[in-house]
Amino acid sequence: ATSRHRSMSCGYCGASVPPAAPAAVVNDAAQAFAENSEVKLIDALRIWLTGGFQEARSNFTAAAAAVESPSFGHFALRGLACLVEESAAAVCPKQEAWKPQAAALLADLGPNCKGGPKASLLGAPGLMCLRRLAEAPSGGAISSSLGGLKLSARVLKAWGVSRAEELDEETRHALSSAVVRDSTLGGAWALAAAVMGGLPGLLSVEAAQAVLTAVDDGSRDDAVEQMAEGLPPPAQRHLINLRQGQKRLRAAAKAVQALCLQEDFPDADYAWRAQALESAIQKGRREAIAGLCAEEPRLRAQGVEGLLSCGEAELAAELGEAWDVHLPSDAREAVAEARKRREAATLCLPAGVSVRVVGSEGDVAVMRSAL
Numbered sequence: 001a002t003s004r005h006r007s008m009s010c011g012y013c014g015a016s017v018p019p020a021a022p023a024a025v026v027n028d029a030a031q032a033f034a035e036n037s038e039v040k041l042i043d044a045l046r047i048w049l050t051g052g053f054q055e056a057r058s059n060f061t062a063a064a065a066a067v068e069s070p071s072f073g074h075f076a077l078r079g080l081a082c083l084v085e086e087s088a089a090a091v092c093p094k095q096e097a098w099k100p101q102a103a104a105l106l107a108d109l110g111p112n113c114k115g116g117p118k119a120s121l122l123g124a125p126g127l128m129c130l131r132r133l134a135e136a137p138s139g140g141a142i143s144s145s146l147g148g149l150k151l152s153a154r155v156l157k158a159w160g161v162s163r164a165e166e167l168d169e170e171t172r173h174a175l176s177s178a179v180v181r182d183s184t185l186g187g188a189w190a191l192a193a194a195v196m197g198g199l200p201g202l203l204s205v206e207a208a209q210a211v212l213t214a215v216d217d218g219s220r221d222d223a224v225e226q227m228a229e230g231l232p233p234p235a236q237r238h239l240i241n242l243r244q245g246q247k248r249l250r251a252a253a254k255a256v257q258a259l260c261l262q263e264d265f266p267d268a269d270y271a272w273r274a275q276a277l278e279s280a281i282q283k284g285r286r287e288a289i290a291g292l293c294a295e296e297p298r299l300r301a302q303g304v305e306g307l308l309s310c311g312e313a314e315l316a317a318e319l320g321e322a323w324d325v326h327l328p329s330d331a332r333e334a335v336a337e338a339r340k341r342r343e344a345a346t347l348c349l350p351a352g353v354s355v356r357v358v359g360s361e362g363d364v365a366v367m368r369s370a371l
Contacts, residue, residue, distance in 0.1 A: 022059065025157040025204050029063035033072055038079040045102040053101050060105050068186035073111040073159075075120070077129035080106035080151060087146045100312040107151045110158030122159045126170045130155060134174040138181065144188035149196045156199065163203035176202050183214040190215045191223055198227035208235035216242060221251055225258045231286075240265055249275045270296055281306035286315060293323075301325050 089352035133148035249272035293303035307316035
């Protein structure tokens, strides 16, 4: 498709759609739809993908618009469910690169238009396909790229569903059960569970806490925090308590800030800085010591003492003066000795070095003879 083609209008919402696809592509999509054959649609996608993902996406979107039927989006969802179920049921699943790409195309199509009330268009046929995706087997030798939850999240985004209350109770139950199930599988499966679990209103407090406990292992903190944004406050507080109990204090402080829970956990930032300061002192990392204490006045005295124990007496004195931390008398003596050693090593020439001042032309000859 090129810029010379005119854009078309969606058959049931009037929104602008991509330029026309080749006639053969339109015919393949129309024939599959007319025969209600998800198998033919999937096979057509496999053929289109030989020309590359972006070309297949453009062709599929344009062909779907050319069919001009409100039911084509649901037809694509049925094809997606069939593809996932067939791949999961295979005795020895083959890692075929085109299948995850085809699944992505089917999941992202949506109601085949850019405007209009997408969520309401999902309807009973779409909800049934979501339940099929949620109930599809997961884990084991099955490719996580064809995981039901991962693809369900894409479907919800494509159809404009932003809250669980937009789904019926049966679909909510199927999705929440799948989230709890896949959260224990680890890896990409647990990540997909965390993404879906963040749909506001999907999980109960108890289920959300169970999922957080399973998925929050330090390997996907950003995804877990994104999930927690859609959870009720008790589940959010559970995440902070969980991380603090595991001594993952910096991650806990990060989540407190992301979830705006500073009133519930006012000392979260102090706790991780105190933990990090002890480690920095043990390792003798003066830059880290200074940086950690600069933004937390309650740690400055400990930081100055730590610098003294690391042999950084001069730096301890400078920061102590800036932070109004008084040094003990023996520490002041250590600072004076440290300054003498530094000046002797860097500012004073050794005793055996003679210094001659060249102040006239005659002195130049003397200097050359000395060299």
